[in-house]
Structure formats: C-alpha cells, structure tokens
Amino acid sequence: MTMSPAEIERDKASTRNAWALSTPALILLTFAACGPLFIMLVYSFLTKGQYGNVIGTFSLDGWRSILTSEDIFDPGVTVWADAHLSIFWRSVKLSVLTTILTLAIGFPTAWFIATRPPKSRPLWLFLITIPFWTNLLIRTVAIFEVIRNEGVINTLLIWASVISAPLQITYTDTAVFIGMVYVYLPLMVLPLFASIDRFDMRLIEAAHDLYASRMAVLRRVILPIVRPGVIAGSILVFVPSLGAVVTPRILGGGKNMMIGNFIELQFGQGRNWPLGAALSMTLLVIVTVALLFYVRVSSRENAHG
Amino acid sequence: MTNQNAVEARNVIKAFGQGTSAVRALDDVSVNIQRGEFFTLLGPSGCGKTTLLRLIAGFEMPSGGTILLEGTDITYLPPNQRPVNTVFQSYALFPHLSVAQNISFGLEMQGKPAAEVKARTDKMLALVQMEAMAGRKTSQLSGGQQQRVALARALAPQPKVLLLDEPLSALDYKLRKEMQIELKRLQHETGITFVFVTHDQEEALTMSDRVGVMSAGKLQQVGTPREIYTRPVNRFVASFIGETNFLPASVVPGGVKLGCGAVIAVEGLSGQGATTLTIRPEQVRLVDAAEAEAIPATVTNLVYFGTDTHCYLALPDGAEVVARLQSPSNGEVGLQQGQKVALRFVPGAAQVLAD
Numbered sequence: 246m247t248m249s250p251a252e253i254e255r256d257k258a259s260t261r262n263a264w265a266l267s268t269p270a271l272i273l274l275t276f277a278a279c280g281p282l283f284i285m286l287v288y289s290f291l292t293k294g295q296y297g298n299v300i301g302t303f304s305l306d307g308w309r310s311i312l313t314s315e316d317i318f319d320p321g322v323t324v325w326a327d328a329h330l331s332i333f334w335r336s337v338k339l340s341v342l343t344t345i346l347t348l349a350i351g352f353p354t355a356w357f358i359a360t361r362p363p364k365s366r367p368l369w370l371f372l373i374t375i376p377f378w379t380n381l382l383i384r385t386v387a388i389f390e391v392i393r394n395e396g397v398i399n400t401l402l403i404w405a406s407v408i409s410a411p412l413q414i415t416y417t418d419t420a421v422f423i424g425m426v427y428v429y430l431p432l433m434v435l436p437l438f439a440s441i442d443r444f445d446m447r448l449i450e451a452a453h454d455l456y457a458s459r460m461a462v463l464r465r466v467i468l469p470i471v472r473p474g475v476i477a478g479s480i481l482v483f484v485p486s487l488g489a490v491v492t493p494r495i496l497g498g499g500k501n502m503m504i505g506n507f508i509e510l511q512f513g514q515g516r517n518w519p520l521g522a523a524l525s526m527t528l529l530v531i532v533t534v535a536l537l538f539y540v541r542v543s544s545r546e547n548a549h550g
Numbered sequence: 551m552t553n554q555n556a557v558e559a560r561n562v563i564k565a566f567g568q569g570t571s572a573v574r575a576l577d578d579v580s581v582n583i584q585r586g587e588f589f590t591l592l593g594p595s596g597c598g599k600t601t602l603l604r605l606i607a608g609f610e611m612p613s614g615g616t617i618l619l620e621g622t623d624i625t626y627l628p629p630n631q632r633p634v635n636t637v638f639q640s641y642a643l644f645p646h647l648s649v650a651q652n653i654s655f656g657l658e659m660q661g662k663p664a665a666e667v668k669a670r671t672d673k674m675l676a677l678v679q680m681e682a683m684a685g686r687k688t689s690q691l692s693g694g695q696q697q698r699v700a701l702a703r704a705l706a707p708q709p710k711v712l713l714l715d716e717p718l719s720a721l722d723y724k725l726r727k728e729m730q731i732e733l734k735r736l737q738h739e740t741g742i743t744f745v746f747v748t749h750d751q752e753e754a755l756t757m758s759d760r761v762g763v764m765s766a767g768k769l770q771q772v773g774t775p776r777e778i779y780t781r782p783v784n785r786f787v788a789s790f791i792g793e794t795n796f797l798p799a800s801v802v803p804g805g806v807k808l809g810c811g812a813v814i815a816v817e818g819l820s821g822q823g824a825t826t827l828t829i830r831p832e833q834v835r836l837v838d839a840a841e842a843e844a845i846p847a848t849v850t851n852l853v854y855f856g857t858d859t860h861c862y863l864a865l866p867d868g869a870e871v872v873a874r875l876q877s878p879s880n881g882e883v884g885l886q887q888g889q890k891v892a893l894r895f896v897p898g899a900a901q902v903l904a905d
C-alpha cells in the first residue's frame with residue numbers, strides 16, 4: 246500500500262509532534278543524567294589532586310587502582326587489591342540475595358493483596374507504602390534498634406532462654422541483608438501487584454482442568470504471565486541494592502562496606518576522585534551487564550514455554 | 551461392567567454462604583447423563599446451571615449428594631484428576647502460549663510422550679480447521695477462532711465428558727449458527743459426551759439429544775426436545791420453552807371447562823376444581839363458526855412475523871388466546887382488528903398443567 250502525499254505529510258507532522266512533546270524530558274535527561282555521567286567518565290581518566298579534586302592531566306591510575314594497589318612494603322610492585330575485590334563480591338552477593346528474598350516474600354504478599362475484594366485492596370496497598378513516609382535513615386536506625394545486642398530480638402530471645410548471650414547481628418553482612426530486604430520490599434511488592442492484578446484468575450481453573458498440578462499451574466501459567474512484574478520488581482530492588490549507601494553504613498559499620506560506601510569514601514576521606522569516578526562507572530557496567538543477562542535469561546525461559 | 555451413565559448426579563445440593571444469607575444454588579438435583587449424548591442444561595439466569603457444571607468439573611465441592619463419572623464416585627476429586635474438560639464462557643485461553651501450545655497443554659500435563667502430543671495437537675488443529683494459525687498468539691484471533699481453539703484444547707486430552715458453559719453467548723448471530731453446526735459435528739466425530747449450558751431455548755431444542763430444564767436450583771424436567779416441548783410437566787417448563795397460551799379452567803367430566811363455558815376434551819385428567827389449560831399458538835386454528843366445538847372470539851391484534859402472523863384473540867369471557875397463522879404469499883391473512891371469528895384447538899394438543 247502506498248501513501249498519498251497528504252498522508253505522508255500527516256505522518257511527518259505526527260513524528261514532529263512526538264519529538265516536540267518529548268523535548269522537555271530529553272533536555273532534562275541530557276543535563277541531569279548524561280551530563281554528570283560524562284563528567285564522571287572524564288574525571289576517571291584524570292590525576293588525583295592532593296586535597297581531593299582532580300588535576301587536568303591524563304592518567305589511568307583511577308582505573309588501575311580499582312583492582313590493584315601498590316604493595317605497602319614494596320613500593321613499585323602492584324598486587325591484587327583484595328579489599329576492593331571483597332567489597333565488589335559482597336555488594337553483588339548481598340544485592341542478589343536481597344532480590345531473591347524480596348521476591349520470595351513479595352510474591353505471596355502481592356498475590357494476597359491482588360486476591361482481596363476490590364474494596365479492601367487500596368487499604369492493603371496503602372499499608373505497603375507506609376514505610377515510604379519516613380526517611381530511609383530513620384527506618385534503618387529503627388531496624389538497628391531491633392537487631393542490636395540490647396535490642397528487641399536479643400532481649401526477647403534471652404528472656405525466653407533461647408540464647409544465653411546476645412546474638413551479634415549488627416555490623417555483619419546479615420544485618421545489611423536484613424536491612425536491605427526490609428527497605429526494598431515495597432519496591433518488589435508494588436510492580437508484582439500490578440502484574441498479578443491484571444492476571445486472569447480463571448486461567449488457574451483452566452490449567453487445573455487440563456490436568457496441571459498446583460506446582461505446574463504456578464510454573465507454567467502464573468509465573469510466565471506475571472513475568473514483567475517479576476522483572477520490574479527485581480530491577481527496582483537490585484539496582485538500588487547494589488548502590489546502597491545508608492543501610493550498609495549504619496548496619497554494616499565501617500567494616501562491611503559495599504560499593505556505594507567505597508565510592509563515597511573516595512570522594513571524602515580517601516581524596517581519590519579518579520578512583521571514585523572509575524568505581525562509579527564500574528558500578529554502572531555491573532548493573533547494565535547484570536540486567537541484560539537477567540532479561541535475556543527470563544525471556545529465553547518464556548520462549549521455551 | 552459398563553455403566554451407561556457418563557455422569558450421574560445424586561441428590562446434589564450446593565449452598566453458598568452461611569446462615570440466613572445462604573443461597574441454595576442447587577437444591578436436590580439428580581440427573582443421569584448418558585454416554586455419548588449431547589445433553590443441554592437450559593434455564594434462566596441464576597438458576598444454577600454453571601454451578602452444576604462446576605461441580606462436575608471439580609471446581610466446587612457440593613454441600614451434599616454424590617457425583618459419579620461412569621459409575622465412579624468423583625465428588626471430592628480435584629479437577630486435575632478428573633477425565634473431564636471444560637470450555638469456558640470466556641474461553642480462558644493462555645495468553646502467553648500459541649494456538650498449538652494451548653492445545654497441547656493438557657496433553658503435556660498428562661505426561662504424554664512428545665510424539666503423541668505433537669500428533670494429537672496436529673489432529674486437533676485439523677479438526678477445528680486452525681492449522682494455518684497454529685503459531686499465532688491467541689490474542690491475535692477473532693472470537694470464533696478463539697472458540698475453536700478453546701474447543702480443541704478441551705477435546706485434545708480425549709475427556710470422558712466435555713463441559714461447555716454458554717460457549718456461544720459471546721458470538722454474533724451468524725457465527726453462532728455456524729458454531730452450533732460445528733459443535734454438533736465435533737460431538738459426532740469424537741463421540742464424547744457433551745454437557746452444554748445455555749439459556750437460549752432455540753439452541754437447546756435444535757442441538758440436544760436431551761435437555762434438562764432448570765429453575766431456581768431445581769431440575770424441572772429432563773427429556774428429549776420433543777418431549778419437553780410437547781409434554782411440559784409444569785407451567786414453568788411450558789412457558790420457558792417456546793410460546794404458549796395459559797387459560798384458567800376447571801375440571802369437569804371428560805375434560806376442562808374454560809371461563810367462557812367451552813369444554814375442551816383432555817385425556818388422563820386427575821383431580822378436581824381449578825386448573826390451567828395450556829395450548830401452543832400453532833395448535834390454535836381459526837374455523838368456521840358452524841363447526842363443532844368452535845369457540846367464538848374477537849380479533850384484538852395482528853402481528854406480522856414474516857412466515858407467521860400472530861393473531862391475538864379475545865374469548866367471550868375476556869381471556870386472551872394467541873393463534874399462530876401461516877402468512878399467505880402476499881402476507882395478508884385477511885383478518886381485521888375487531889373481526890368476529892371462531893377458533894378450535896387441535897384435538898389432543900391442549901394440556902392441563904401442574905403449577
């Protein structure tokens with residue numbers, strides 16, 4: 246089918262309109278997102294200044310010191326920076342675990358809400374969003390109060406004679422894990438709810454009627470259909486988990502740093518802006534690769550049915 | 551021992567809710583559905599048709615009574631363990647699967663070998679003439695095509711009984727007529743027992759081997775379409791199936807006496823006193839006033855229906871009777887409003903009804 250000149254003209258006009266409408270968003274994105282990223286990229290290739298800041302001469306030191314450092318006792322010899330590697334490993338491990346646990350808790354929660362009568366659903370959703378009313382710092386401190394040695398959990402357990410000495414939870418990876426699951430759970434529940442809410446519950450009966458067991462109904466019908474919600478929730482939890490700063494600082498202490506704390510350190514006391522910038526870019530790459538991998542794997546599963 | 555009953559419901563009761571707000575969706579329903587028959591459940595909205603179907607499918611458990619499938623008690627068996635499949639009113643096709651994957655779903659869940667799944671799926675696609683669309687997503691299908699896929703999906707595992715809950719109600723008139731023929735063909739070719747739900751009496755009469763007429767959670771009458779139409783057991787069945795005249799009457803020796811004094815011969819009468827006489831409009835004839843048993847009447851209205859013309863008549867006592875007259879080729883029945891005529895009931899056609 247060929248288009249008449251008038252139709253072509255109309256087509257062009259609608260494209261022009263679309264661009265015109267998205268201009269504000271594009272400008273904002275350019276300056277607020279791409280701009281700073283570009284500055285970071287440039288900084289990562291410069292030389293560090295003595296009191297922070299950067300000096301305008303090209304250097305690969307920032308990138309080099311991500312994985313390696315000079316031997317303290319033998320200047321000039323480079324060795325693997327084990328401390329840095331363990332920070333990366335901890336960050337990825339805790340973020341993946343957080344995503345998995347929020348999914349495991351969030352899915353039944355979202356399912357529960359989506360199967361309530363329509364009248365009471367807004368109330369449940371409202372309850373889920375209550376944590377957002379309070380500052381992240383305060384919520385994290387509250388969790389700290391619950392799990393610290395003299396906190397609610399330990400006091401109760403000692404009182405019930407389950408344990409004799411308090412469990413050391415704070416300043417461990419477990420504490421950071423608990424805190425992140427608590428903080429990011431709503432971000433998992435909301436997109437999952439949106440997906441499950443649109444799910445046609447009659448399909449469960451149809452599958453059950455066609456000899457599917459309860460497990461098969463979940464795996465072959467429910468999960469493939471609500472997959473967009475699972476992916477959206479996982480991204481919303483994984484990305485901020487990987488860059489978390491406040492939660493690991495308060496619950497993990499100085500010892501159990503995550504990438505976010507490490508970057509913060511470079512721009513603060515560390516006075517190594519090029520390293521901080523290079524770390525930020527690395528974080529961006531890790532997130533992108535992880536997400537591409539995740540989306541790839543989950544859509545491949547879909548294709549297999 | 552072979553059991554001739556595909557499905558047998560014995561004194562099935564289903565109540566929803568508790569206490570005073572409880573609704574009896576099914577109130578002591580007993581029915582035998584025979585092997586290989588096209589059985590239709592017919593009744594007005596809310597009479598419990600879907601509920602009975604859901605009990606047979608296993609989506610719901612009865613509050614009382616027993617359901618047997620070929621002689622085996624399946625009352626409390628979960629749906630995935632019953633060799634019974636359902637065609638849902640909303641089709642409920644899996645949106646993430648293609649047409650072929652929808653059809654093979656049940657076979658895969660039964661753990662059939664891949665080769666058999668493939669062969670049966672292809673056969674089903676051919677049966678419903680959807681081979682060309684095997685790879686399509688179900689959202690890219692028209693209503694009639696979705697209907698075919700739903701049928702093929704439910705027939706693929708070769709169930710003992712196929713349950714169909716108003717499968718045609720979402721289709722337009724023409725497609726509906728086509729699918730009615732299609733359904734009959736499928737039932738004939740597969741030999742599977744069909745239990746079909748509808749509230750369309752014409753659909754029920756034209757398609758079924760037997761019909762069960764339901765009202766208010768009770769099965770009012772079960773019989774062939776002919777039996778149901780010509781020998782309704784009560785007033786509800788008579789009025790729900792087709793059109794009919796009801797005339798107040800009283801029992802006299804040899805028949806019943808109408809309000810206008812005319813006596814109509816009715817066989818096998820029992821009881822006494824006031825009763826109701828029913829006569830189908832096509833069994834009312836306009837006759838010469840001099841003929842024996844002719845009842846005088848006045849034409850009050852004429853309604854043209856194409857092949858038929860409905861002639862509304864008033865008896866001397868004011869009772870109204872509708873006669874269905876075949877329209878002559880020029881469409882004029884040669885009657886006028888207010889004209890004095892005489893009518894007669896076809897002998898043996900009038901019946902006395904229990905209420």
Ligand SMILES: Nc1ncnc2c1ncn2[C@@H]1O[C@H](COP(=O)(O)OP(=O)(O)OP(=O)(O)O)[C@@H](O)[C@H]1O
Nearest residue numbers: 566567573575594595596597598599600601602749
């Ligand atoms: N899950 C339920 N909870 C409460 N009441 C129900 C439920 N399902 C059905 N009912 C009631 O049971 C009665 C019979 O319902 P059913 O769906 O079987 O009717 P139906 O004959 O299929 O009607 P329709 O032609 O409208 O589909 C109705 O009064 C209905 O309100």
Ligand SMILES: [Mg+2]
Nearest residue numbers: 599600601715
């Ligand atoms: Mg119904």
